[in-house]
Amino acid sequence: MTDSKNIDVCGSVMDGVAEKGGVLESPSKKAPKEYQVFPIRWLVLFVFVFYSASNSMQWIQYSIIQDAVVKYYGVSSIQVYWTSMIYMITYIPLIFPASWLLDKTNLRVTTIIGSFGTCLGAWLKVFSVPQDMFWLGFMGQTVVAISQVFILNVPPRLAAVWFGADQVSSACSVGVFGNQLGVAVGFVLPPILVRASGTIEEIAADFRLMFYLVAGFTSVLFVFILLFFKAAPPNPPSAAADLGNSLDSNFLLSLKKLITNRNYVLLLISYGLNVGAFYAISTLLNQVILTYYPGANADAGRIGLVIVVAGMAGSVLCGLILDKTHRFKETTLSVYVASVIGMLIFTFTLDCGYIGVVYLSSILLGFFMTGYLPVGFEFASEVTYPEPEGTTSGILNAVVQVFGILTTLLYEWMLGSVGDRWANLTLCALLAAGAAITAAIRSDLRRQAAQNNHKG
Numbered sequence: 001m002t003d004s005k006n007i008d009v010c011g012s013v014m015d016g017v018a019e020k021g022g023v024l025e026s027p028s029k030k031a032p033k034e035y036q037v038f039p040i041r042w043l044v045l046f047v048f049v050f051y052s053a054s055n056s057m058q059w060i061q062y063s064i065i066q067d068a069v070v071k072y073y074g075v076s077s078i079q080v081y082w083t084s085m086i087y088m089i090t091y092i093p094l095i096f097p098a099s100w101l102l103d104k105t106n107l108r109v110t111t112i113i114g115s116f117g118t119c120l121g122a123w124l125k126v127f128s129v130p131q132d133m134f135w136l137g138f139m140g141q142t143v144v145a146i147s148q149v150f151i152l153n154v155p156p157r158l159a160a161v162w163f164g165a166d167q168v169s170s171a172c173s174v175g176v177f178g179n180q181l182g183v184a185v186g187f188v189l190p191p192i193l194v195r196a197s198g199t200i201e202e203i204a205a206d207f208r209l210m211f212y213l214v215a216g217f218t219s220v221l222f223v224f225i226l227l228f229f230k231a232a233p234p235n236p237p238s239a240a241a242d243l244g245n246s247l248d249s250n251f252l253l254s255l256k257k258l259i260t261n262r263n264y265v266l267l268l269i270s271y272g273l274n275v276g277a278f279y280a281i282s283t284l285l286n287q288v289i290l291t292y293y294p295g296a297n298a299d300a301g302r303i304g305l306v307i308v309v310a311g312m313a314g315s316v317l318c319g320l321i322l323d324k325t326h327r328f329k330e331t332t333l334s335v336y337v338a339s340v341i342g343m344l345i346f347t348f349t350l351d352c353g354y355i356g357v358v359y360l361s362s363i364l365l366g367f368f369m370t371g372y373l374p375v376g377f378e379f380a381s382e383v384t385y386p387e388p389e390g391t392t393s394g395i396l397n398a399v400v401q402v403f404g405i406l407t408t409l410l411y412e413w414m415l416g417s418v419g420d421r422w423a424n425l426t427l428c429a430l431l432a433a434g435a436a437i438t439a440a441i442r443s444d445l446r447r448q449a450a451q452n453n454h455k456g
Helices: 040-056 063-073 077-104 107-126 134-150 154-162 168-193 200-228 239-246 251-259 262-292 297-325 328-349 355-369 372-384 389-417 420-439 446-455
Strands: 008-011 034-037
Touching (some): 040 107, 040 134, 040 154, 040 168, 040 200, 063 297, 077 107, 077 134, 107 134, 107 154, 154 389, 168 200, 168 297, 168 372, 251 262, 262 297, 262 355, 262 389, 262 420, 297 328, 297 372, 328 355, 328 372
Antiparallel strands (some): 008 034
């Protein structure tokens, strides 16, 4: 048990009950239930952040150095892009059993499974360095992609299980931050480590170094998770979490309720359009940048980094705004509209001839488009409460993968057929449609209502 001196107290507490750093028993027979948040929650959250990053950093690992992979392994560009899209394809059928497992077991069990798979896939890539072993690297990438189903739907669940009502949105945004951190590293590290202009022997040595670094990192994290990652605190942190824990969980019934929830279905579509556009740009960024700035391989990676890092800042800021204001629909719609504007600016500055301008437009695009991720998660948790957050976010991410595959394939085809200007304008149109759909969602904040009823 945690010492009471290390316990923060939230929820309803009788006058005269709370003292410095501790809680005394109330003399009243009908004292409201007290909710505690434990300091270890931050360790659990940050272990998850690095675990999530270790998986997502491998998503774009091949695509961002597509020219080097094609040169070294002798494969086609589309085969390289499939190393990114395999993340989306495996997620769609596997998220349902993964959500069921999270619902029936706990965060620790699913996190250990996901971490082991991420580590195993990374080690398979270590043995894929010979030029005729691209298939083994693709197999390792597939194992890592399968492990992703135990990660993407966790942030809202982890936030609800471990954090109080005044921190849950911020905690969710930090959890999503882990995925973005990994994507950022995935954008910037491979172009630095792998020299596309090098000899075959030099590229082989570069691949070997990159794969060993990732495998070592995932191995250390797996040990940390075994030692430090806990399933849940001894006591629920909020009234909403307490009520959620007390309800009997029925996975199929939850699915039925979710797909008949109008607000949730609209959010699925709008969220899918936004994140699908982000996936398309990320997967094909190397090709788009090299079209206007030949030889700017490292810049392509850095621009991807800028997009994601700006999104990380946007995520955290949006989480803080949600915790302070609880204006979920207004925040979601504002960020979405700003994403459309950011995409338009990116589209019309891409060919300006000054790559510094592309960096600046990427900051704006990333801040809002990537910053939207935790906002959508939290809005989904609000309009579907008290359905399990893991199931809610799992379906949300499954729909995202479908949109991601379709949008990426459309974007890739349009880049080759009509050029980047029309391809990017198509993404702008999709985002505008998503903003209109978001405007049609009613602000039905069920989790906030449960928390307010407790306070009343």
